[in-house]
Each structure stands twice: as structure tokens, then as C-alpha cells.
Amino acid sequence: MAEDRSTRGELGAFLKARRAELTPAAVGLADDGTLRRVPGLRREEVARLASISVDYYSRIEQGRLQVSATVLGALARALRLDAGQQAYLYELAGKPIARRIRRGPQRVRPSIHRLLDQLDRSPAMVLGRYNDILAWNAAATALYLDFAQLSLQERNYTRLLFLDPGIRNLHVEWEAAARLSAATLRLETAGNPDDARLTALVGELSVRSPEFRQWWGGRVVSSASHGTKHFRHPLAGPLTLECDTWTSPDDPDKRLVVLTAEPGSPSDEALRILTSWSAEDTSTESTQ
Template identity: 60%
Template sequence: MSSHPDPHALGAFLRARRAQLRPEQCGLPATDSTRRVTGLRREEVAALAAISVDYYTRLEQGRVRASTPVLATLARALHLDEDEERYLYQLAGRTDDRPQRRGRRPQHLRPAMRRLLDQLTHTPALVLGRRLDILAWNPTATALYTDFAAVPAHQRNYLRLMFTDPAIRGLHREWAHDARDAVAALRMEAGADSDDPELARLVGDLTVQDADFRTWWAQQRVNSATYGTKHYRHPLVGDLTLDCDTWSGGDGSGQRLMVLTAEPGSPSHDGLRILASWTARQTEPDAARHTSR
């Protein structure tokens, strides 16, 4: 690690890189009559990196030394390639601390989780991985939520869909409550792996796209609950009140099985039976679809 990093050189690189980015490359409006700078504004980079504008400004001015987690989020926010990211860490004097892109390793569905999905034919079930990525689902989960197979793999994330998919958002009768809990669960995970660049991208994207996410993420509420009750309003079967339980695989992979069940004999139980019978006619014999991320 360099003992004498040049903070002014780092600031110059950050300014040059954000000047080269077009707003639409980062999910921002392509046209803005108030835009007076080439490329991205400081506040836009700060939002994408989930850091304060003041902190980012001081970075560009060479008045503060960037931490390793902040460098990871900036590399993602500024769309740096491998060489640019390596250079960023060199300028900051943190070459030895450069993360090994752990978040980009594929997440492979564990065989035991696949077998569980194959056997859960009458209740919605999902396998969640790191960052609440959706790794697998069964046909009844498709009938309840959406056709996950039609969602691009890099967008197939439980929290992202909660905020950006109108159908899933409208499905939740208590959306604000459920979304805040999901944000708190992600915040809990972020504490254990704050330099995950894929996590930084997810947080940056949702920070820019949704005011509620910005507010709730800034509150730093955490939640490790593995059970609760969810209330849905489904277009086919109407209102559903379902118990949501999540079990961890216990092998360090971060994979969790999320299952939604209803009280036997209740209207919600009948609704799930209707969904299950409907999906049985619509899907292939191989019940559980899955993907590697």
C-alpha cells in the first residue's frame, strides 16, 4: 500500500470520470434543462454511491481519504472497468485492500434447495441468495408474484422488484410495511459485506429511482426476522393473508428458503389451492425453475 497517496490526483480522476458519463448510462433522465455540467453532477455520483454529497465533495477536493468500502461503491457508480478500478485504488493508496469482487461470483443453487422446491407444489416458495437475489422459485410463486423467468437475471432481486415492478408493488396490500422490512433486511446484510460492489449497485440504483428507498435506507433500520405475516391482493384469487417463514441453509452460502403458507380451511388457504391447481395446468412437469447468478 502506498504511504503517500495523492488526494488531489484522486480528485482529478473522479472529476474526469464523472464528466465522461452520460446521465442515461446511470438510469438518470437523458434530458434536463437545468443541467449545467458535462456528465454527472457531484450530487448524482454521491447518490449512486450511497454516500453524502459533502463527503464526495471533500473527496474530489482532496480533503479526506477514501475508505475501501467507499472506493468499491464509487467504482460501481462510475462504471469503472478493471483497469480503471485498479487505478482508483492506487491513487487512494489502498491497492492492498482492493476487494476481490466477491459479489460478482455466481451464486449456484444448492441441490438440497432444489429438492425442497420440487416438493413444495401447493405453496409459494423462493430461494433467496446474497442481496436478496432471487435464485429459484416454484410455479406457485410465479402465480403469486410474476413470471420470474421473464425478468432479466441481473434484475431478479426481491428488493428491486418490490420497488420497481408495478405489479409486485400493487400486490402488497401493506406495501410500505413490507418494503421497509426488506430494506432493513438488506441493511443488515450490508453490515457484514459493505464492500460488495453488486450491493453498492443495487443501493445506488434504488437510491436514484425511489424517494422512499432513499429515506428508509438513510434511517439505517435493521431487521433479521425470519418470520412474519404478509397481506396480498391477487388479481385472480383476491385477498390473501399468508405466513412468511424463511430458513437459512446454514452452510455459509447465504441461501435462504422463503415459504408462504396459509391457515388450513381459511379463504387464503383456498386461494393458494386455486393458484396451485391453475399453475399445474400451465407449467411443465419440472416444477422448480432456477438460475445461477
């Protein structure tokens, strides 16, 4: 019972955070001109958009009742939630999206390791639960750092973004990358609120990073699968790379992330030089 109340409280906090981001104009409502004590939509405006009573919506935000799938759908539409946010909302409510069972340490098949190695010009890695880095290729090492030198606890993409100065400086648009990584991590908490590994990671980041602590409190979630990343590499210089992510069909907790450059572009040439340097270093080490 206590867990149900805790989850309902998180659902209410998530709804409150989302309505704070919206304006009446953004959802097609006329601004009545009165002074708003807090930013965003009022509870009565959300209730009107979702066709439910203000009292009913207030009790949802206060965590005082369970919510039906029908009402969840109405709230998702009213608050303009994207696919990732809707998934998170339904997870919190314990509705259609089933909670996944954790089955111990994740493994990467040998065939996936071979695939990574064959992507010799494209930095690529496999991310698992909590954005842990499970596998990577030489190009990813050349771009980021040597993940093999890190402990298992340190080998986490979100942790590196927030706590490693080198990785932070590598990203030209660090704030956007860090916010997105925190938002994908937030998705994990809906189905696994009491997971010890996740709790420890969030706790460490909240203590050591004021930015993470602030953004985590905003309860933003995301399941973005593609985008453009801009890097400033200390050896290769500026790089503009397209990032694409594929979720494993047999394990939704694993994602393949691949970075590519436009053929013939300055970034493509810089990436070619960077990966060739990395290959030469590896060859030199192997002969010593």
C-alpha cells in the same frame, strides 16, 4: 486508514439514528421538561445509560475512535437494539462477527430445487446475497410473476418491491414489506461496504425510489425470520399467508422463504385454486 474512518463514521451515524428513535420514557428516564431541538435521546442520556462519559460517546458518534466490545454491549443495551441491529453494530466495529468472504456466484443444489418443486401448494423461493432470487417453485410464479422472464439484475426481491408496480400492488401492506426488505439489505453493507454489486443495487434504488432513499438513510436493520403477509392477487383475490424463513446452515447468505395458508381458510382455498390454474397453464404450454 480511510476505510476505517469511513466505517467508524457509519457506526456513528447508525447510533445517532437509533437514539433519535427513542424517548426518555422508553428507556426509563424521566423527561426533564426542557424543549428538545431534535427528536429522541440526547447524547448525554445515552452516555448515562451506557455508563460512559459524554465526551467519550460524542467521539464515538463523530467516528474519532475505535470502540471496544464491552462498550458496544453497553450501547446496544442502552439503545434497546434487537439481535439484527446488534449484529450490524458489531460488524461495523469489526468486533466478534467475522466478515464473510465472497466466493463468486451462488448456486442452489439440485436437492433444494426438488424440495421447492415438492412444495406445490406453498409459494417458496431461495434468496441469496442482496435478496437476489436464486430459485423458486411454480407456486411462487403463480403468486408473484414468472421470475424466469427477468434478467439476473431484475431478479431481486428488494428491487421488485420498490420498482415493479405489479409486485407493489400485490402487497396490501407494501410499506411494511418494503421497509423490512430494505432493512435486511442494510445488514449486507456492514461486512461488505465496498461490494460493487451491492453498491450498484443501492445506488439504483436510491435514484429511482424516493421511499427507498428516505428509509435507507434511516439506517434501519432487521433479520426478521417470520411474519404474516397480506396480498391482493388480481386472480385469486385477498390472501393472508404466513411467511417463514430459514437460513442455510452451510451458507448463511442463502435463505429459504416459504409462504403457507391456514388449512381450511379462504386463503388456503384461494391458493389451491391459484396453483391449480398455474399447473394447468404449464401443462398446456408443454403440449404445444
